[in-house]
Each structure stands twice: as structure tokens, then as C-alpha cells.
Amino acid sequence: MAELLQYFMIFLILLMIFFAIYAIKTKNLLVSVIASGFISLVASIVYLYLQAPDVAMTEAAIGAGITTLIFVIAVRKTKEKEK
Amino acid sequence: MVNPILIIAITLMAAFSIGIFQFLGKKFVKSVFWLTILFDLFAIFSIAYSFITEKIVEPIVVKIGGFAPPIGINLSVDAISSYLGFVIFFIGAGAAYHWMKKGIEDPQPKAYILILLILLGSIGIIFTQDFFNLFVFIEITSIAAYGLVASKLDGKALEASFKYLIVGSISSMLVLLGAVLLYKFYGSLNMADISSKIAVSHYSGAILIMITMFLFGLLIELEMFPMNGWALDVYEGANPAIIAILAGGIVKAFLLVFVRSAIYLKYPYLLKIALIFGLTTYMVSQFFAWKQKNARRLFGYSSVAQLGLLVLAGGFYASGILTSTSKTYMLLAIVFFVLNHSFSKSTLFFLSDLIEETEISGWKGVLRKNKLFKFMFSTSVFSIAGAPPFLGFWAKLFFILAIPQKYFFVVVLVLIGAIAEIVYYFR
Amino acid sequence: MKKIISIILLAILGMFFFNIVSAINFGSNIKKGSVSEHYIEKGINENRGSNLVTSIVVNYRGFDTLGEVTVLFLAATGLSFLLFSCKCRREFDKVISSLVLRTATSTLYPLILLFGAYIFIHGHLTPGGGFQGGAVIASGVMLLFMSFRNFNINHRELSTIESLAGISFVALGLAGLIVSNSFLANKLLPLGNWNALFSAGVIPLIYIAVGFKVGSELSGLISDMISSTKED
């Protein structure tokens, strides 16, 4: 069981790195913002594995929720496409 | 004498309460603001005064939360930091007054909050004895600074503010990483506690890199040469009253923290870093200043050059190669440098706001017409460059006296720079 | 050119990081003589709060939290300072939110607020606290903004709540200064029993103040950002 969990964590970490690269490569800013929100969301699961429930809650609520929202508003107010 | 924590508590309380007072009218906000500033000035003056009259010699240590230092956070106030705090609040009060008289005619209530908190942040930077707390106060100062730099709301100011934000975030990231790694290696965040656990002989590669990164983060905030493009943009784009606070006050707080943490961390290459960055910054900015046409950018370069000199002086002071007499001289030199630079440069920036000319060629005409401006301008320039009767001269004199024989080339370079400075100011 | 320079810079930085990391043992025990030993061993004894992170955040390093609240306050202030009288509107098509979202919001919203309050009231017992609870409350407000296009927040009340919460945080600190001569000291109230709701001295009070402050600040921040996109 513990082994399985470790492999799952490695999968999550690879997912985070994939999303990070995707976020800075894609030209559509809205997609990029959502991808960076996903990084925070995945990170909060990783924090749970690392025995940090407080931080996981904060990251999920503030990092994935509020930050993504204000990014989306800002993108809506400016331009949605990168040159 | 006033308890130093009251300065922070009262200022914070006032900043929070402006949120309510703004609905009662501008008069209330203004009176709250000025009462707070007056209280802070009085409090910090009383602390500094008790150091001058030697009622107390030991630094005042304030424990927060009632826990002894390595467990809780503590503040410590000594003669130097109370002196610097007074300078910062004085410059801040002057700049706020100037901003209200000139600049935006009627700043919003929010502007008062930002000014109060930028001053509070820099006071915290000076007083705190805890590396993570240092990071928090650096962030308070920088976020307030981003808002204030952008306060003109035109293209230039916003651009400068954005650049400042990027560089500021990267530098505070380095500071945060440094603080946390110090905790991992030494099991504490308290400066004095870490200092007692560090031994230079045990410096491994990892620790050396970590501390270098930490100090590098502070050097970025200190506008040292390869990383100072943003600073010059800020000097050019922002409101002069804000630049006076930044260049006259906040940067000095960063200088104090840089020197202090280098001493606490027993960093072996401090003198080398100070020599490399300080001297190159000094020479390069004096050189670039020659080519400037924009008055504010010229002052900016001159300001950065002075900072280079200060970092150099701080490096010599903290490096431990000086004898005790020359150490006193160096301390005097630093104190004079800070005083001289803060006041003269602020005067110049205020002048650049009053004289509505951005190009240097336009300044000549204005200065010829207005006797008062001319007097102010020449006094501050002479003082900055170090002409005999002024403060800058004594600062440079003590600086030269303090430098040991081995580093004679430093003296030569500094003198060349000073002459160059006088020449370009009187073009 | 810029890319090459930054890649070289990053490579050097990466090497530095790798060097540091290889000196650290992942998952190793807490270093002997580290301050955390004190926090873990004596934390319950000194504070009675089950959540050690909360006792560190609010009590041992309460000054950091005060600074942190100030940073958030500063961001909300700076944001409304910058976006004040900003003509930043942009035309985009009106989308009316679906019936499902609207109905769900009107039933869920009070529950979300309640949940936020639960989180920060129980901050010293369970994971969570003022920041998390405040963020949950703000996300409830965000839901309102998303589902009702004409929704608007009363800024006057919001900023009054924010100020009062901030003032009460500092006032609790000053009360500690008066009672035991030390700012933010946890000496004002009796400590109570371990694992009880009314325990841990002033920690819950401070976290409630923080919760109100963070909630109102984040809601204000969102509403400031949204309100200039709205059509008049």
C-alpha cells in the first residue's frame, strides 16, 4: 500500500511539472492560468502526503481558488491570447 | 523612553483604522496620519536620545509573545538602528508633506495607509532579529513600494513599478530560501542564535552557497550594478516624493540588514563581495551618469553610486580587518554618508519635482532665475560630491582615513569618482 | 540572446540548488537543539492547542502573522488604490449564468459561510484556521459574484469589518503588553484543557479576528477586481 502511494506521488509530481511546462508554453492565457491553478491543486494533495494538512487547505483555498480567480479576471480584462 | 514595539503597534493600528476614518472625511484621515507620524518621530527620537546621553548602552531587546529569543521573535534596538529609524521617519514625514503640497493635489486616503506601512516595514527591517520576520517586513515594504511607485498611474510609473515587482519578488525569494535553509542547517531562525552556532571552519560548500544566495538577494535590493536597471527606471518614472522615501530611507534599511546579517553569519568573503560590487557599482554609475540627459535619471545614477560607496564602507566595517580606531572612523563615515545622502538626495528629488523640467539643459535656465532653488541645488550637490565644509566631505575624509594601506587603490578610485561627480553636476 | 543568458543563469542556479539539496537528508529527524523540538515537546503544555501549527503561527511567531495580515491588507489597499477610477472595462458578451448555478449558490452560500466560520473557530483544534476560513468565506462571495451579475458588495461595511478585525488583533497584542509586559503574549485568558473548544487562551480570539480580516480582504480584493469589468 505504501509503495503504491509513493508511485502515485511520483505520478503527481510528474503531472505538476508537465502542467508547469504546459502553462508557460501555451499561447492561450486562459488555458495557462487554469494549468497553473492545477499545479496548486496537485501540490495540495502532495502536501497531504507530506503530513501538512494546514498547508494543503491553504494551498487549495488560496493558491488554487483565489489566485486562479483573480488571474482569470485579469485575463478577461486584458487580452486572452499571447502574441 | 518609549517601548519600541509601540512604534510598530501604534502605526499598524493607525493604518488599520484609516479604513474606518476614510468615511468620516479627509480631515480625519489626515489628522490620524500626522498624529501617528509625530508619535513615531517622538518615540524613536526618545530612544535615540537615551542612547546619545548614554542612559543605556546595551541594545534594548523586546521579546514578543513573552518567549525568550530562539523560541519567539525578538526585536533589538541599538544606537545605530534608532538613529537610522529616525532618519527614515524624518524623510518619510518630509516626503509625505511634499506629496500633499505638490504631486497629486489630493491623495486618496489609501495613499496615507501605504506611506504609513512602507515606513513601518522599513522600521521592522531595521529592528527585527529574526530571518523569517525579516522576509515578512521586506515584503511589507516592497508591496507598499510597488503601489506607491505606480501611484502616478502613467505609462512610465506603471512600467517601473512592474519591473520593480519582478525583481523584488525574485530577491525576496532568495531571502526566503536563505532563511528556511538556515533553519534547516542550524535549527533556528534567530540571528544571534544562528550566529552562536555557526563556525567559519565548518563552512561547507552547501552552506556557503546558501548564505551567498541570501546575501545576493539583499544586494539586489541594494541596487548593485548588474542588477540595478530596475532601480534607475524607478528613479525616472516614480513620484519624486516616493523616490525620496525609497532612496533616502528604505535602501539604508537594507544596507543595515545586509551588513548585520553578514556579520551574524560570519561570512568570510564579505570584503571581496563588497569590493567587487561596491566599487564596480560606484565607478560604472559615475561613468553612466556622464551620458544622461534626463535629470532624474542622473540623480538616480548618482544615488546608486553613493550606495556602492556605502556597501564598500559597510564591507570594510564588517570585515574585521580594521583596527579599532579605524573602525570608529568607518562607522562615523557611514553615519555621515547616510545622513548626507538621505537629506541631499531627497532635496534634489524634491527640487526635480518643483522644477518641471526633465532635461538637464532646461535646469540651467530655471536655476539662474530662482535664487532659492539655486542655493538648495548647489548646497546639496556640493555636499554629495564632498566639497570641504559640508557633511559629505567629512564622510569621505573619515572613509579615507579608515581604509588600510593595502587597499590604497580604493581611495584613488573613490577620489576619481568624486571629481567626476562634481564635474557632471556642473555641466 | 536573452534566452541563452537566462538558461545559463538557471543552469548555474540549478547546480547551486542541487549542491544544497544533496547536503540535506530527506525525511530525516528533526535536528537536535532545533527550536521545533521545543514547539513540539512543550507546545501543548504552554498553549493547550492541539494544532501545533496554529500555536506556532498565532503564539510563538504571532508577530509574523501580524505582518502577514498587514501584507494582505496592503495588497487589498494597493489594489483598490491602483484600480480606483480605472476605466479598465472591456466589452465581452453577456453570459447569464445557468439556473443550476444560481439555485445551488443561493442554497449553498450560507453553508459555505458557516463552514468558513467553523474552520477558523476550530483553528486551534483541527487543521485550518483564520487564513483558510477567510479564504473559504471569500470563495463563497466569489460564487455570488459568478452567479448573480448584479451582485455588489457594500464596500463601506466590508472595510469597516476589515478595520475592526485588524484593530482588535493589535488590541489583543497590546492587552498582552499590559498584562504581562510582552506584546502578543498569551496571558490574557486561562489556558483551559487540551482538546476543548474553549481553550488555548487568546489563540482562538486572534484567529477569529484573522478570519474576519482575511475573509473581508479577499472579498474586497475580488470585488475590486470584478467591479470595473461590470457593465453599468
Added chain:
Amino acid sequence: MVFFLSSIVLMLIGLYAALTKRNLIKIIIGLSIMDTGINLFIISLGFVKNATAPIISLKELFKSNSLLVDVSKVVDPLPQALVLTAIVIGVAVTAMALSIVIRMYSVKKSIETDDYKELKW
């Protein structure tokens, strides 16, 4: 170990975006990715193998019949407290940066750095 490496990779990706991207919002996204990387790094610094979260709700964690807790059974709570602060500060900086960008857009109708040449980049 894999947590350290991944957090360093995240940090570097974020820093790369902040340094080289020519879009203002992309730069800020880079900064926020960097923040996440740092937070992950700090949390993994405090991890202890076979230890529980620093929330003492079980009697078994106490040393015999007292309110003193056994140190080796709990992960390091201090880094978690620091990260809590760092996350909140990160969102504050992001909000500030985005408001500056919105304001810049209202002045020049562009979010590309190439269009901002008044000061040298």
C-alpha cells in the same frame, strides 16, 4: 528526494518564464509557479519519515501521563507555519502585480513587453 528535485524544477521553470517571457501575465504566472515550487521545497524540508501531522489529537503521542509530546513522532511544524505565511504573501504579490498589469493595459492596450519601451527593459 524526488520532492526536492521536483520543487527545484518547478522553481527553475517559473524563474525561466519570469525572465524570458514577453507577456506580462505570463511573467506573473511564472512567478506564481516559482512560489509553488518554493513552498513545496520548504514543506519537504520539514518532512520526517513515519511521523504524523503536527496535530496532537491522540493521547498516544504524549509521553507518559503528561502534556509533553514525543518529538520523533511528529513532523516539523515550523516549516508549515512559514509556508502558511509564504502562501498568503504570494497571493498578495500576485494581486498587486495583476492590478498593475490591468492598469498598464488601460494605458496602452497591450500586455506585451515589446510595446513598453519608454524605459529600458
